[in-house]
Amino acid sequence: xxxxxxxxxxxxKLEIKNPVAITGFPDVGLVGTIAVSHLISTLNLKEIGxxxxxxxPPIVVVHGKRPKAPIRLYSNAEIVVAISEIPIPPSxxxxxxxxxxxxxxxxxVKLAVLLGGMANPKRMEVEKxxxxxxxxxKGPDEILQKNKITFFEEGFITGxxxxxxxxxxxxxxxxIYLMAESHHAYPDPGAAAAVVQAVNKILGLDVDVKMLLEKxxxxxxxxxxxxxRTEENxxxxxxxxxxxxxxxxx
Amino acid sequence: xxxxxxxxxxxxxxLEPLIHIHxxxxxxxxxxxxxxVKKEDVxxxxxxxxxxxxxxxxxxxxxxxxxxxxxxxxxxxxKRSIDLPAEVIPEEAKASFKSGILTxxxxxxxxxxxxxxx
Numbered sequence: 001x002x003x004x005x006x007x008x009x010x011x012x013k014l015e016i017k018n019p020v021a022i023t024g025f026p027d028v029g030l031v032g033t034i035a036v037s038h039l040i041s042t043l044n045l046k047e048i049g050x051x052x053x054x055x056x057p058p059i060v061v062v063h064g065k066r067p068k069a070p071i072r073l074y075s076n077a078e079i080v081v082a083i084s085e086i087p088i089p090p091s092x093x094x095x096x097x098x099x100x101x102x103x104x105x106x107x108x109v110k111l112a113v114l115l116g117g118m119a120n121p122k123r124m125e126v127e128k129x130x131x132x133x134x135x136x137x138k139g140p141d142e143i144l145q146k147n148k149i150t151f152f153e154e155g156f157i158t159g160x161x162x163x164x165x166x167x168x169x170x171x172x173x174x175x176i177y178l179m180a181e182s183h184h185a186y187p188d189p190g191a192a193a194a195v196v197q198a199v200n201k202i203l204g205l206d207v208d209v210k211m212l213l214e215k216x217x218x219x220x221x222x223x224x225x226x227x228x229r230t231e232e233n234x235x236x237x238x239x240x241x242x243x244x245x246x247x248x249x250x
Numbered sequence: 251x252x253x254x255x256x257x258x259x260x261x262x263x264x265l266e267p268l269i270h271i272h273x274x275x276x277x278x279x280x281x282x283x284x285x286x287v288k289k290e291d292v293x294x295x296x297x298x299x300x301x302x303x304x305x306x307x308x309x310x311x312x313x314x315x316x317x318x319x320x321x322x323x324x325x326x327x328x329k330r331s332i333d334l335p336a337e338v339i340p341e342e343a344k345a346s347f348k349s350g351i352l353t354x355x356x357x358x359x360x361x362x363x364x365x366x367x368x
Contacts, residue, residue: 124348186268186283186351217285217350221311221325224268224283225258 006092006099008073010049014107016077020203021104021112023082025160026230029182030223031117032161034192034212036083039199042207045074045081051099055092061085071096079203080107085226087233088160096160097167105173111140112168112175113202115195116161117182118152129181129194136169140176147201152179159234176202185231187223189216260329261319263310267303267328273335280354284328286311289347296340296356302331303352336360 024036039045050069060067071084082100104112120126132152133144144151157165161177168175178198182191193209200207212219258266268283284292286307295302305328312324338356346353 124351124353183351185270217309218311220283220285220350221265222313224265227268228258 005053005055006095007052008049008099008103009052009069010073012046012048014048014075014080016075016080018108018110019075019078019080021080021082021100021109022115022199023100023112023161023164024115025082025084026087026226027159027161027234028117028119028184029180029186029188029191030227030230031180031182031188031191031195032115033083033085033226034187034189034219034223035115035195035199036081038192038196038209038212039079039207040074040081040083042211043076043079043205045076045079047072048075048080049073051082051096053092053095055089055095057086057089059086080104080109087226087230090233090236093160093163094167097164100164101167101171101173105171110174111143112164112173113199114161114164114175114177115192115199116177116179117188117191117195118179119184120181121184123181123183123188123191126181129188129191131178131180131194131198133179133198134165134177136165136173136175139174143176143202147198149178149198149201152177178202185227185234187220187227189213189219259320259323259325261323263324263326264329265325265327266330267305269303269330269332271332271335275358276360277358278334278336278338278356280332280334280356282328282330282352282354283350284347284352285350287328287350292347292352294343294345294352294354296338296343296354298337298340298359299334300331301334301354301356302329304329305352 024032026033051071070086074081133149134152135141165177178195180191180194182188189212193212270281272279284305286309287305291306293304310324310326337359339359342357344355
């Protein structure tokens with residue numbers, strides 16, 4: 001079901017079989033973006049590809065003196081990670097989900113873990129953000145239960161993560177969406193740390209989050225502009241639905 | 251058009267903080283993200299239809315590889331002025347500061363008249 005307006009371009013061959021896929025896109029509190037950015041640097045993941053589309057805004061990111069696409073893929077021996085340094089335009093949410101899930105499945109991914117935040121208006125009063133999970137079937141249910149991650153049972157999930165989760169389910173790719181309680185529209189490294197710790201439990205990793213917490217203030221400064229642009233995007237994605245009770249409750 | 255290209259930082263080392271405004275029936279709640287700032291270094295100036303927030307950072311931040319002129323700048327403060335969506339009573343405003351987030355409760359200057367139904 002891949003969409004011709006989006007192309008996944010591999011710059012290096014993915015040499016691992018059945019990797020776990022992890023995604024982190026700009027959304028509530030930039031939790032997903034901060035979390036996967038931390039995973040990429042801490043695990044020293046290597047860039048293996050990027051997303052191309054004529055419908056992406058004409059933006060190039062420069063890192064280490066080199067121009068790069070804003071949506072990129074990284075991997076090591078066990079995981080492949082998708083990260084975006086720009087908010088995903090609403091018109092690309094569905095095609096990007098389709099293309100990513102197609103590509104994950106073509107690479108033998110058996111489990112996709114999506115990382116994000118869930119806005120808590122009282123976040124300032126929360127010392128340690130709770131992490132909630134949504135899963136697409138019995139297998140991922142057992143993963144959440146085994147790791148004592150609370151189920152998000154009823155509500156709305158909007159934006160790239162919600163659509164990607166549903167696309168995974170429709171295509172038979174087991175998937176878990178991990179959400180940490182976070183600020184709605186302020187970068188939240190504390191929430192990102194909580195979600196990384198949940199990833200550690202699920203995947204048996206040992207990613208240290210100390211740096212995320214020590215550098216929290218600096219990360220909040222660095223991420224200001226992306227947060228501002230993401231917030232404009234979230235309004236289009238009708239993010240406020242996530243604070244509402246669904247009609248068919250219970 | 252020019253306003254759209256105005257960056258959220260200034261060459262004098264000042265950053266514009268992220269700010270959110272929420273209007274309730276009786277008050278306007280404004281919050282601002284002020285990382286690297288201590289409570290005692292925040293200054294707030296409020297008029298009936300405008301608000302200015304200034305804060306000095308306790309840790310200066312320099313991005314040595316960023317862009318062109320930006321790499322020469324050491325960011326050491328926040329400053330932002332905003333217009334408020336309704337008139338407020340500055341004298342009755344309340345402010346709190348926790349984990350680098352400033353929250354202001356600004357009572358609205360409203361006169362309510364009850365309307366009876368015939």
